[in-house]
Amino acid sequence: MYTLEAQDISKSYGGVRALDRAAIAVRPGSVHALLGENGAGKSTLVKIMTGAIRPDSGVLRLDGADVRFASTADAFRQGVGVVSQELSLFPHLSVLANMFPMREPRRGPFVDRREMLRLAVPILDELGLEVDPMVPVSRLPLAERQLVEIGKALVTKPRVLLLDEPTSALESGATDRLLHILRVLRSQDVAVVFVSHILEEVMSVCDEITVLRDGVVVTAGEDVGAHTVESVVSAMIGDRPRVVVRPSGRALAEQAVATTTSGLRVDGVTLHRTVQDVSFAVEPGEIVGLAGLAGSGPAELLRALAGIESPVRGTISLPGGIKAPHGQRAHIAAGVAYVSGDRRRLGLMLDKPVWENVVQVRTMAMGKDGAFLRVPGLVTRAGEHMSRLNIRASSPEATAGSLSGGNQQKVVLAKWLDNTPSTIVLDDPTRGVDIGAKAEIHGLLGDLAAAGAVVVLRSTDLEELVAVCERVIVLYRGRICAELRGDGLSTSALLQLMNTGELAPEGSQAPAS
């Protein structure tokens, strides 16, 4: 009666147990939510169910029969599809071509376009994607690309479909669209596994929930009606205290930032196509969050603060009353640090030793250590940063790529702190970082602010914003719609404001507002 069952699944990485006899069972035509904090083992379980990795022990059953997936392609052939957060489309190819990657229907040696259309059009219609199938995917907005991705999975008539955090890309009207898609999937008797961190959404679209905590199942396939957001949260978190102890000392952070008297001022800033007439200020010592759906402006605003993008109108002045200079490099010279969560692409040189990554901004880019470099001194300095930020690596000579995600992200922070910034702008700085390193990074941000830095944080992790920021500015369609602080600052309020631009009065919070 279950389409896909996973039983007694255990998986360890090195000495760390990611999953300990975990299990999940998904019925046909039902939507099963898989929940848990970052690092609880969700993504490991998803990867095992889709054949990306193999469990150390345990069994997978498809329609009651034991199966083994050699690879994701193998799982796919056997009827298990996945739509992941990161899209895997070919932007230059048409919607149609993208729906049949490497498996186009053929007529002789040629691609049978008529057959492709016959298979694809009903699926696109059903998903409500009203585009010409011959249009290249790059011309579609992000939300429609996500639909193509789902359509691509549906073409093969999967028995099981895993949706891994699909809503972050679905954007506005996400929940409505999602409900619609899930209706389509239910009507086709597909068993759906739904992974999301937006709990309100989960509660409104799913039938059953399984919660993981530290690799162990704490709620096993229970009916969603028996749960509330609060009960799910407490299942996810357990009895662990919510506030994390800050591990690093304040005195250490004080040498890492340049203190100023006045703060960051953003005055009537309008950016090309996104942000409209936005004004706010951040004083030294404050951590201010920026929230908003993708496309509504927070990421673009951060880029403007870092000097990557220039405002069309309005002015930005940096702490100390300096008028923002032109260009990213000049901003760095003026004391701005831009810490990106995309460490592989924008943060690190993975093939280079840790020390060279750490000294990159101050020594190499800004040339603050003169024209002739003494490498041993630089290595020593990097080593000091490493012990300060508790970066675990065998030595400063270890390549950055050999470190874990959390330690890599701390290297990115170290390289910016090495340049003693006065303004620290962070874009999703704990993406894919384990829970321990995350807590350390949060603690460090607090210390940096306490030492007098201006800290601006954007995060897709709303709980992070609530936990770290004193106040959060919410952008909706490019404009500031609210500023939350104190008791008013909660994930549910953020979620509502991000999606609708307004806060419904207390008590009338409909699930699909």
Place this chain on the structure above:
Amino acid sequence: MSTKIDERRPEAAPRRAGVGTVVRKVFGADWSSAAIALVGLIVVVGLLRPEFLSFTQLSNVAQQSVYVALMASGLAFLITQGEVDLSVGGTYVLSAVATAILIQNGLDPWLAAICGLLLAVAVGALNSVVVLGIRINSLIATLAMGWVLRGLSAAISGGRQIIGMPIDHPFFTILGGGEILNVAVSVWILVLVVAVLTVVLRATPFGFRVREIGSNEDAAQFAGIPVRRTKATAFLMSGFIAGIAGLLGLAFFTSGDPTSGNGFELFAVAGAVIGGNPLTGGRATVFGAAIGAVLLNAVSIALVYFNIPAVWSQFATGLIIISAVSVDGIRRHRRSPQDA
């Protein structure tokens, strides 16, 4: 995590700092295969044809390699950034021919040489405008620039060698025929250039920037490294060094020949790659680039000793380039699973 690294990569643990390690640290890591191949080649050829080992012959190899080795040394700075300069051969020819014309018209050879160098730097500037300003891929842009320069050389010289140089002038007697400790001055200039560039590469922010851009250009940009300025500087350097090579060629051959320097750019690129400057970027060694270029020249000279007909020498050189690069590629592949 950290314990795992220790197990897998013993070199991460403290180790004996042998002479080889120190030398390798100073000059950069990846030149060893080219150096070993060069020594091996000399030994093998020397065993079979002892006359090859004469000091005259070996210094001859060095002297003939100077031009390409110089160009390869400059190219190291571009290749590691994912760019290439295929106009170095053309720059070599143009600076030699233009300087020769100026000398022929009565200009002092030293002044003419300075003009030739400025011209070569101007070529570098033009390359950076085309590649970085107009954003044309450097492979195609500099390939075309090479033709432009050779064509220009042929045009201003009327397609003939520029002769009638004042060969008694110090420019020709020192740079062309001079020797210090029985070694040609041009070889000493190569040694000097390699030494200076190695210091630039290993001990200045510019040298680090060059390799960091090659490692991850986006991250370099985000860290505030002036990517375009760094690349432009490398193009200027490449032009300047090719100009030096052109002047040394002029001083040695005492004529500006618009048809000389054929295939120099390919030898220079191949030499740099064989010497340990992978086209994938991120790593660089000036010393290796020069050694790689010398190796290629040594091969083509050694072929003469084995009575391989001249018509086959290009064929053999091509084969050797392919096999040398393949050996390097295979070594890298074997190492990469650990790096991943």
